Amino acid sequence: MTIILLIVFGLAILAMAAYGYKISAKTAEDYMLAGRTIGVVVMFFFVLFAVSSSWTFYGYPGFLYMHGPSYIYFIWGSVAGFAALYMFLGPRLWAIARLNRFLSPVEVLAERYESPFLRVVLSLMLLVFIVPYVGIQPLGVGLGFKALTGLPILVGAAYTVAILVILVILGGMRIVAWVNIFLGAVYASALLGSLIWAVNRFIPGGLTGAAEFLMANNPEMLSAPGPQGYFTPVIIGGTLVVGLMAFSWPHIVIGVMTARDKLLFKWFPILIFIFGGLFFYTLPFIWGSLVAPVIMPGVTGKEAADSIIQTIITKQLPNWFSVYVLMGVIAAAVSTAAVQLLTSSVIIARDLIQGLIKPDAEDSQIIKWARWSVVGIVIISLVVSLRYTQAMALYLTEVTIPGFAQWGPALVGGILWKRATKQGAIVGTLAGLVYLVAGLFYRPLFVGMHPVMPTIIINMILFIVVSFLTQRPSEEVQSKFFDEVEEFLEAG
Amino acid sequence: MREILKHTPGKIFIGVLFVSLAGMLFITRYFTSKILVFGWMTLPLFAGFVFVAVWLIAYLIYFFKFWPYK
Numbered sequence: 001m002t003i004i005l006l007i008v009f010g011l012a013i014l015a016m017a018a019y020g021y022k023i024s025a026k027t028a029e030d031y032m033l034a035g036r037t038i039g040v041v042v043m044f045f046f047v048l049f050a051v052s053s054s055w056t057f058y059g060y061p062g063f064l065y066m067h068g069p070s071y072i073y074f075i076w077g078s079v080a081g082f083a084a085l086y087m088f089l090g091p092r093l094w095a096i097a098r099l100n101r102f103l104s105p106v107e108v109l110a111e112r113y114e115s116p117f118l119r120v121v122l123s124l125m126l127l128v129f130i131v132p133y134v135g136i137q138p139l140g141v142g143l144g145f146k147a148l149t150g151l152p153i154l155v156g157a158a159y160t161v162a163i164l165v166i167l168v169i170l171g172g173m174r175i176v177a178w179v180n181i182f183l184g185a186v187y188a189s190a191l192l193g194s195l196i197w198a199v200n201r202f203i204p205g206g207l208t209g210a211a212e213f214l215m216a217n218n219p220e221m222l223s224a225p226g227p228q229g230y231f232t233p234v235i236i237g238g239t240l241v242v243g244l245m246a247f248s249w250p251h252i253v254i255g256v257m258t259a260r261d262k263l264l265f266k267w268f269p270i271l272i273f274i275f276g277g278l279f280f281y282t283l284p285f286i287w288g289s290l291v292a293p294v295i296m297p298g299v300t301g302k303e304a305a306d307s308i309i310q311t312i313i314t315k316q317l318p319n320w321f322s323v324y325v326l327m328g329v330i331a332a333a334v335s336t337a338a339v340q341l342l343t344s345s346v347i348i349a350r351d352l353i354q355g356l357i358k359p360d361a362e363d364s365q366i367i368k369w370a371r372w373s374v375v376g377i378v379i380i381s382l383v384v385s386l387r388y389t390q391a392m393a394l395y396l397t398e399v400t401i402p403g404f405a406q407w408g409p410a411l412v413g414g415i416l417w418k419r420a421t422k423q424g425a426i427v428g429t430l431a432g433l434v435y436l437v438a439g440l441f442y443r444p445l446f447v448g449m450h451p452v453m454p455t456i457i458i459n460m461i462l463f464i465v466v467s468f469l470t471q472r473p474s475e476e477v478q479s480k481f482f483d484e485v486e487e488f489l490e491a492g
Numbered sequence: 493m494r495e496i497l498k499h500t501p502g503k504i505f506i507g508v509l510f511v512s513l514a515g516m517l518f519i520t521r522y523f524t525s526k527i528l529v530f531g532w533m534t535l536p537l538f539a540g541f542v543f544v545a546v547w548l549i550a551y552l553i554y555f556f557k558f559w560p561y562k
Contacts (some may be wrong), residue, residue: 069534070523076516076540080509081548088493091561208531215526222534224523233520236536240516262561269551277544285537416493486495489561 002149002323007178009327010163013179013334017167020175031287031370032103032346034174040256044271046177046339047082047255048280049184051246053336054140055396057191057329061288062306065299068226069289070236072281074397077243079277083269085247090256090265092415095485097257104350105253105411111483112414113422114474116355121409121426123351125433127344129403131377132395134340135385137333138164144329145312148322161378163334169343169371173258176338183331191283191327194313194321196289201413202295202316210290221293238450245401245452247410251336251343262489284309341374348373399440402451406432408454409463418478420463424472428463432456501558505550512546 017328026029038046063071093108102108106126110119138160145156167179211222220227231239246252259265262441292308299305310329314322349370354361359367376473409428413420436455439445446454472478496502519539529538555562 070520070535072536072540073516073520076543079544080547083551087551087555088496092494206532211528211532211534215528219526222528223526224520224536231523233523236520236523237517240513266555266559266562269555270548273544273548273551278541282537289534290532301558375512482494489495 001317004460006159006327006330007322009330010159013163013183016179016182017171017175020171021180024174026364026367028103028350028366028370029101030174031172031367032342032350033097033254034172034177034258036098036258037174037260038177038255038264039260040264040267040271042177042181043255043259043264043268044275045181045184046258047252048271049180049187049335050251050255050274050339051078051082051249051333051336052184052187052280052332054137054144054329054333056284057309057332058140058143058306059396061284061292061309062302064285064288065292065305065308066226066302067228067230068221068224069285070224070226071239071402072285072289073236073239075281075285076277077240078246079243079272079281081244082252082276083432084244085252085256085274088270089247089253089412089415090259091262091489092485093253093256094259094262094265096415096481097487099484099488100480101259104346105257106347106351107355109407110351110355111423112477113410113420113425115422115426117420118410118426118429119351119355121145121429123347123355123412125403125429127347129400130250130340130344133381133383134337134344134377134385135381136395137337138382139385141326141330143307143332144310144326147314148326157382158474160330160333160337160455161382163330164337165374165378166339167334168338168345168374169275173342176342177258179338180335183335184404186324187328187331187335188280188283190325190331191287194309194317194325195283195287197317197321198287198291198295198312199232203291207286207290207398210294213294214290217321218293218297219251219375221289238453242397242401242450242452245405245408245456248404248411250347250404250407251402253411254343254346255339260422280342313403324486341377342370344377345370346363347371348377392474398451401450402436402455403433405452405456406436406459409460413463413467416483417467417477419467419472421467421470421473423461424465424467427466428461431462435459495560496554499558499560501554505554505558509547509548512543512550516540516543 029035096108106119106122138157141160142153142156145151146153214221244479287309295312313325349366353369354366405430410425432455435458436451439451523535527535
């Protein structure tokens, strides 16, 4: 029965992808940016569940379970980072891309800085950091499959990959955005439903009763530095800053370019703050920091902690509900990996192949390259993920986020600062990248800080100093990327 | 952001956001206290709720009343 339900769930997603293929306009703009027609509600679910990977079901509550409530500072930073992207950068990036028909954020910066070299550097850098992250999602589902059905991890991973590849190849950005609403509804209801069910069944005093239990039996779970003494004020502050860098996640940045009109940027932050900040991300927090430690205390080891919600649901709740929760996890994994896959394929097709090799390519060729690159990315990401399974859990916070952050100064400066120059962007980005890679191999180079902190500081300082020391951008660039954009936005 | 920094309401808006961020960093020194708000909310959770509420209110006032592109 479990297998049948999961097959039906997968087929429902594929049916949506097929419908999306049927109604799509078959242009590169339609495939890569949904024809720039995404409205505020679809955009919200698209972005929220592009961000909310299976990590929100495994890694996030697992870390809270191990180290107490202070880890939520990553979420508060992320909420502020996403809101900042849409409030401060979004309108201008959207307007630049719309006025000039740019299809990729890397293309925007390459044209802004008039540098094909920077285009290659940014493309390769983002691909290196995003591609292995794609592979983590199917493996996460594989673990859930194994826990529920007893089938090998590879079966669940293969199931997820099949859905992913067909969804992205057929549907493109528009249907991925729409499917994210369906997937997001499944995931949010599974998370909320399992939480309510578990609290009602096992904790008679509700959340207050859970807090009282922990105060009496495990009080370290209610405060910093947590049971293992990890969260000092410096670490908590660093966690907030790492979260703030969410504005630089490429699969979120590209979402800005799919917006229908500038009014989206006026309304969108409401949903980020209320639904995202005050509601959705609170659910796994309550699960990991309050409910799981009461229902199943004493679990040790990172892997066991990461699976704590899954274990409780599988052992304590009815089987049909466990299946529904697994669908929620699949939904979370697919909704994130699909957007990451699309973003990677856009970078390969538009920035590397068309940008470097065949500038006069037609839309049909660009779409074909993007679709083929989806298959290649999935294979590479799975091979990397399977080869380094143990290291993958740390990849997000220790490697991916610091890696994404390295294009942050060039991105922000290119859109907001007229004086930013090509040389500044190249030197800053390369210096931050080299520092990050060197530090990952030899940790003392980070002088005790999270990899984001020292690398981004060096990156920013060099970006600003070199920009001031080199010749300011041409009048043409300043007019195209600033004056015309401001006129367009002011005109309505 | 360039349009926001060009007038006084925008500067106040950005200032409020920065002060709230500084507050979030400052308050971490009190997280060793096992204080529960409403009987179950730990301090990091409650501090974040206040932080998001401040950003929400500041954004609503600025973007719906003063934002030049509204």
